[in-house]
Amino acid sequence: MTTIGEYRISTQNNLKQLFGEEAPPLCDILMCHYMNVDKSELILKADEELPEEIIFKMNDAVNQLGYGVPVQYIIGNCWFYGQKIYVGKGCFIPRSDTETLVQAALPCIPQNGVFADICSGSGCISAAIAASRKDAKGYALELSYKALPYTERNTEEFPGVEVMRFDALDEDDYRALRERVPEGIDVIVCNPPYIRESEIDFLQQQIQYEPRTALDGGEDGLRFYRAVTEYAGLLLKPHGALLYEVGYGQAGDVS
Incomplete structure (x- = not known):
């Protein structure tokens, strides 16, 4: 018999070889997911037997981690700004840093306002x-069929959010959206691909599992910023706001 506590300690120790201090939380995320418990329950159940089916799933998940598969892809979700967000292969994994963009956008959206993402x-x-902001109307704009x-x-x-296939580099898509929203948009938020093309192959292994199209910002990392900045005026109301997430060292160039 293998107890939950024994398996937890053993797996954390095995993961430390690859992930160091990240090993305990990675192990706990996986165990909580497969056992359908929270961390406090996981600890309280330490002396209980761990079912073989959970051991099998955990061993498979640990192997995937070893190959560099992001834990978010393994369990199929992550948390962002208090929301459970489903992700999988072909979909960029949200980062907590991006919550700052949400915090910046919220006060810019007027009552019953319109935003585009x-x-x-x-x-x-x-x-x-x-x-x-349940009063707001939103447009979630994405090109990738996988995402x-x-x-x-x-x-x-959220019935106020409409999803549309949209090419951020194509002026025609901006014009088509403006026809759909003739009154214009109050706030545009954009977290575009911003990694320099030449740097992508040198990123951490886990990041390289994510879609290249969600990372590749062109030769200088600024391709999407140029296009969105150029075409945003086709959508924004007078005095509307355009808010970006930018990569390290890019703020000056983007502004």
């Missing part, structure tokens, strides 16, 4: 804004 990916930004099912799933509980 360009390069929406998982739809996490749209979901976070909609959860806080769009996640965009839709993560925003489906």
